[in-house]
């Protein structure tokens with residue numbers, strides 16, 4: 001173990017660490033009173049994302065309160081459609097609402113505040129914590145862009161995927177995502193994660209390759225060309241073990257996110273000893289806390305073994321008591337990397 005190396009980066013570069021890294025998807029959000037306060041001061045969620053001082057504060061809130069090993073940039077995957085000219089609004093209780101698609105021209109100035117957020121965060125990060133940047137993967141972003149909302153499934157997007165126009169659309173998204181992630185890295189993101197939250201919706205094998213595996217492969221190539229040392233975590237949520245294996249081998253991701261429906265030991269066995277896995281506590285168990293949560297966390301650590309970044313299988317739920325997050329993080333660190 002290199003004394004000064006951050007544990008998350010050490011695990012991602014294949015080293016053994018004595019302290020297992022832990023962070024949580026949606027660790028900045030409504031379960032934190034300090035976030036609710038920040039959110040109440042902002043006119044809208046979108047404005048909060050695009051105000052660097054405020055977004056930096058939201059990014060840092062969880063690492064200030066808990067001894068987490070990473071902060072994730074406070075932004076949203078839907079800022080990419082926004083920068084491509086699509087209207088975007090987040091309505092309380094309804095999720096995102098998107099406007100009509102016009103042109104799809106990448107206007108960097110619309111999303112530039114995000115890079116400023118990264119620079120501000122980097123000045124104040126606790127020295128042990130790693131800053132994670134992110135983007136939505138093209139299929140997941142396409143789902144919202146076509147459907148224009150995000151609550152009740154994506155039937156139109158699944159239909160549109162089979163049409164010839166989808167190809168040009170995906171090209172634009174791939175290019176924009178490469179640009180966006182490279183800029184995040186140049187601003188100071190140390191790791192990037194690609195959220196493919198709706199991977200489970202694509203049943204057909206050939207479509208899975210075309211809409212999920214190939215775009216991810218190309219994004220990884222585009223990022224590595226400019227930033228070969230930055231680790232990339234891919235999270236095709238809802239994909240089967242067999243699909244995860246294919247995704248991992250064909251895209252060459254540095255780590256794979258695992259959702260809470262997978263059994264840790266079986267997952268490790270089918271994906272092999274080498275790949276770093278991230279996940280996969282059920283967010284509902286973090287709401288419960290206590291012994292059931294710790295038993296499940298222990299099983300996850302035993303099942304995945306050393307090459308593991310502790311996380312949830314999906315985002316922190318708004319009803320989560322913050323004390324349970326502290327309890328979980330302390331438990332993971334006390335357990336370490338024992339097998």
Ligand code: CP3
Pocket residue numbers: 024025026027028029030039045072073074075076077078090094095096134150195197315
């Ligand atoms: O702490 C973090 O994880 C960092 C920031 C972050 C947000 N969204 C903030 C957010 C990240 C990494 C995301 C990713 C994201 N956004 C995904 C992929 C992960 C997943 O959840 O599957 C998706 C699909 C979105 C799109 C999105 N954004 C939806 C569907 C919603 C509405 C649902 C909800 O929880 O309200 C959002 C809004 C959103 N993004 C909030 C936050 C903190 C809540 C908005 C608010 O505070 O008013």
